[in-house]
Amino acid sequence: MTLLLNQIGRIAWRSVIRTARQPAAVIPPLTFPLMLMAVNSNGLRAATHLPGFPTKSFLDFFLPFSFIQGALFAATTAGTDLARDVDTGFLNRLALTPMRGAALLLGELGGAVALGALQAFVYLGVGLAFGVHFVTGIGGMATLLLLAILIALGWAAVGVLLALRAGTGEKVQSQFPLLFFLVFISSMNLPRNLIEVSWFRDLATINPVSYLIEGLRTLIIEGWNAQALALGFGVAILMILGALGGASIALNSRMERT
Amino acid sequence: MSGRGRSVALGLAHRQMTTLIKNPSLLFPPMLFPLMNFLAFAGGLSRLRHVPGFNYPGGYTAFQFVFVLLQSAAFGGVFMGFGIARDFENGFARRLLVAAPNRSGLIAGYALGALFRWSMVAAMLTIVALVAGMQIGGNGIDIFGLYGLAVIVNVVGILWASGIAMRFRTVQAAPLMQTPVFMLLFLAPVYVPLSLLQGWIHTVAKANPFTLLLEEGRGLLAGAPLHTASAFLIAFGLVGFFLVWSLRGLRSAERAG
Numbered sequence: 001m002t003l004l005l006n007q008i009g010r011i012a013w014r015s016v017i018r019t020a021r022q023p024a025a026v027i028p029p030l031t032f033p034l035m036l037m038a039v040n041s042n043g044l045r046a047a048t049h050l051p052g053f054p055t056k057s058f059l060d061f062f063l064p065f066s067f068i069q070g071a072l073f074a075a076t077t078a079g080t081d082l083a084r085d086v087d088t089g090f091l092n093r094l095a096l097t098p099m100r101g102a103a104l105l106l107g108e109l110g111g112a113v114a115l116g117a118l119q120a121f122v123y124l125g126v127g128l129a130f131g132v133h134f135v136t137g138i139g140g141m142a143t144l145l146l147l148a149i150l151i152a153l154g155w156a157a158v159g160v161l162l163a164l165r166a167g168t169g170e171k172v173q174s175q176f177p178l179l180f181f182l183v184f185i186s187s188m189n190l191p192r193n194l195i196e197v198s199w200f201r202d203l204a205t206i207n208p209v210s211y212l213i214e215g216l217r218t219l220i221i222e223g224w225n226a227q228a229l230a231l232g233f234g235v236a237i238l239m240i241l242g243a244l245g246g247a248s249i250a251l252n253s254r255m256e257r258t
Numbered sequence: 259m260s261g262r263g264r265s266v267a268l269g270l271a272h273r274q275m276t277t278l279i280k281n282p283s284l285l286f287p288p289m290l291f292p293l294m295n296f297l298a299f300a301g302g303l304s305r306l307r308h309v310p311g312f313n314y315p316g317g318y319t320a321f322q323f324v325f326v327l328l329q330s331a332a333f334g335g336v337f338m339g340f341g342i343a344r345d346f347e348n349g350f351a352r353r354l355l356v357a358a359p360n361r362s363g364l365i366a367g368y369a370l371g372a373l374f375r376w377s378m379v380a381a382m383l384t385i386v387a388l389v390a391g392m393q394i395g396g397n398g399i400d401i402f403g404l405y406g407l408a409v410i411v412n413v414v415g416i417l418w419a420s421g422i423a424m425r426f427r428t429v430q431a432a433p434l435m436q437t438p439v440f441m442l443l444f445l446a447p448v449y450v451p452l453s454l455l456q457g458w459i460h461t462v463a464k465a466n467p468f469t470l471l472l473e474e475g476r477g478l479l480a481g482a483p484l485h486t487a488s489a490f491l492i493a494f495g496l497v498g499f500f501l502v503w504s505l506r507g508l509r510s511a512e513r514a515g
Contacts (some may be wrong), residue, residue, distance in 0.1 A: 028433060035437075039444045042459035046309045046450045177290045184298035248390060248485035 007099055011107020019077055019111030029073030029115060030122055033066035037126075040065075045190065052194055055221040063127045064216035065188045067144075068209065070119035071152040072179055078112035079159030079172040086167045086254070101251050105244060109156045116152020120145050132220065147219075147232055151212050154239030155179075161243045164250035186210040187192040208235045263360035270354070270367025274341070275374050289379050292330035293386060293395020296322060300390060303449060306379050311454050316480035319392045324404065324475040325448055327383060328468075331408040332439050334376030338368055339423045339435045346427035346511070355512060365420055365504050372416040373409065380408065395481035403486060404478040407471060410493040415439065417500035424507035427514065467492050 019026065041059035055061050085091050085108075094104065124141060134140045158179065159172070166172050185200065186209040195201040204210050205236050215232015218225040264292055278285055300322040307318040314321045345351035351364075358364055392466065419435040426434070445462050446469045455463055463469050474489035 035441065036444075039441075040461070042457055043444070043447075043449050043455065044303075044306075045456055046312075046454045047303075047306060049309050050305060080511050153427070181290070181294050184294045185302075189298070189302050194304055196305040197301045200297070204302070 004103055007103035008107045011099075011104055015078075015108055015111035016082060016114045017111075019115055022077075026115060026118075027069050029077070030119060032073070033069040033119075035125065036069065037062060037066045037123075040189075040239070047190060050190075050194060052191075054066050054191060057133070059127070059130060060132050060221050061217065063123065063132055063220060064144075064213050066123045066127075067120060067151060067216055068147040068188070068213055069246065070123065071116055071148070071155040072176075072183060074112040074115045074119065075155035075159035075179070076173070076176055077115060077159070078109060078156040079163040079176075080169045081111065082108050082160050082163035083166060083169040083172045085210055086163065089171065091254070095255050097205025101248060101255070105160060105247050107249060108160055109153060112156030112159065113149065114152050116156070117145075120148035120152070123148075135220045135223050136221055136246050137175060143229070144216055144219045147212075147215055147229075147236060150233065150240065151216075151238040154236045154243065155186075157243035157247065158238050161247040161250060164247050164254055173235075182207060182209050182218055188213055208239070213236045225229060227243070260360055263363035263366065266358045266360050266363030267366035267370060270364060271370035271374065272369065274371025278371070278375055285320060285375070288339060289382055291333070292379055292383055293325050295329065296326040296383060298387065299326065299449070300387075306450055309450060309454060312450060314451060314476060314480065315482060316395050316476070317391075317393050317495035319387060319390055320394070320479050323383070323387045323392050324479055325443075325446075327380060327404070327408050328472060328475055329443050330379045330383060331376055331412040332415040332443060333436075334434050335369075335412050335417070336378060336419045336439050338372035338375065338416050339349050339419020340429060340432055341371075342368055343422050343427065343429045343431060343435075346423065348430060350356065351427075351511070352515075354429060361508060361512065362505065365417070365508060368420055369413055369416045373412055376412045380405070392454075394479060396478050396483075397481060400481055401476040403483070404475050407475050407478070407493060408491065410490075411471065414493070414500050416494045417497065417504040421500065421507035424504070424511040427511060431449060442466060442468050467496065470480040480487050 024053075037059070041062045044062070045058045047053060048056055048061075053061075085094075091104075124145065134144075136143070162173050162175050163169075166175065183202045186207045187195070187204050187208075192201055192204050192210065195204060211231040212235055214228050215235075218228040218232075224229070294341040300319045303322070306312060307314070307321075332498065342351065344352070354364055355361060396404070418439065421430050422435045425431075445459065446466050447463050452460070452463055470485065470489050470492055473487060476485060477483040478486070488507060
């Protein structure tokens with residue numbers, strides 16, 4: 001067990017350092033969601049006049065989307081980095097060492113999780129500085145950070161799965177629009193009960209991303225809604241387990257090929 | 259443009275089109291993003307038409323269609339800028355600079371390639387919008403005006419991005435091509451009419467030249483154009499300004515050798 005933890009630690013540290021050394025992998029995931037938050041929270045403020053809209057501040061409503069978007073960027077980083085390891089033969093060389101597959105998978109997520117945690121603190125800080133009010137107080141903020149980091153871990157695991165299946169950075173990048181599509185077809189801009197177009201509302205309802213957003217959102221604008229939180233945490237944990245399970249199978253198959 | 263410049267432009271445009279047709283991976287992402295935006299905005303936000311003061315006659319699908327059409331046009335140009343930067347990175351653009359008898363034709367060639375790529379996106383977007391029930395209030399001339407405006411936005415996008423690509427000559431300059439365009443587009447009345455924006459974004463949107471193009475595009479689609487002459491004047495003004503920007507970028511690339 002100690003050996004496994006040691007291996008995870010070493011790969012995770014390499015992943016964190018590699019991420020930190022790439023400004024292009026750190027700055028856009030930090031700034032782009034903030035820009036979108038600034039623009040959309042003002043551009044969509046009129047939506048708060050709709051009957052039944054749950055808050056008077058669109059910034060309060062929209063802040064959770066930044067965490068999801070930032071996590072998706074972090075996933076791109078994790079996926080592209082691992083694909084580069086496959087592409088450059090680092091994974092092949094690693095296969096000759098006693099490194100265990102589980103250590104590689106969990107370690108590769110290190111950079112993305114560190115970036116996800118940094119993003120979560122930045123978004124929360126900026127949100128609070130611009131007047132976001134948490135109805136759940138400090139406990140809600142801590143819970144939101146925990147859920148945000150789990151979501152970042154979940155997306156990063158999806159990135160790792162895609163990288164192991166695709167094997168090149170280019171192919172990983174080309175699959176990310178599909179993940180963005182999932183985020184777009186969700187309750188990111190309006191609560192589901194206010195979405196007028198029925199096919200969009202139905203897609204948003206079966207889309208797990210809606211529950212991630214709503215889990216974060218409930219802590220800001222609604223309160224300790226057990227159902228929304230259970231769904232948010234449940235979807236995040238299922239995402240992590242499902243993606244890591246798939247990645248583990250893909251890793252075994254890739255190792256067999258090498 | 260001289261005959262030699264025309265042959266350079268057509269030759270390069272042909273190469274861009276062939277590359278695009280042979281590599282679907284270059285074609286689909288630019289097509290997917292406008293479609294995603296359109297579905298998310300027109301589908302997810304249509305309730306906004308019930309906000310007091312929302313008075314666009316064409317419905318929310320048409321309201322969003324114009325934004326996404328112009329956005330896809332601008333980004334169609336920006337995506338071609340990525341291609342130019344890639345051409346510089348792998349040395350192809352330098353060989354083009356040596357071989358082309360009239361180098362200004364290179365910009366025209368890339369612009370034609372961008373127009374070809376965007377025209378496919380525009381066709382797909384229009385079909386999806388019509389299937390989604392978009393109402394068209396304008397007549398043939400209005401619709402021609404709307405697409406004409408979008409073509410000009412596409413040209414402005416490629417002129418801007420080519421200026422950056424030729425100055426920096428690396429794909430790492432991609433955020434520099436993309437981010438200002440993104441900000442310009444989203445600092446306009448994207449989701450609701452200008453009159454419904456409040457606070458700083460209203461002030462910024464009012465001063466943003468893209469707002470006039472967007473509002474005019476929406477007016478043309480609904481058959482109620484308001485300031486067509488001003489919109490086209492601004493659009494052509496932008497083309498003139500960014501043509502100089504792009505040509506100076508070309509000179510910078512020539513100096514770099």
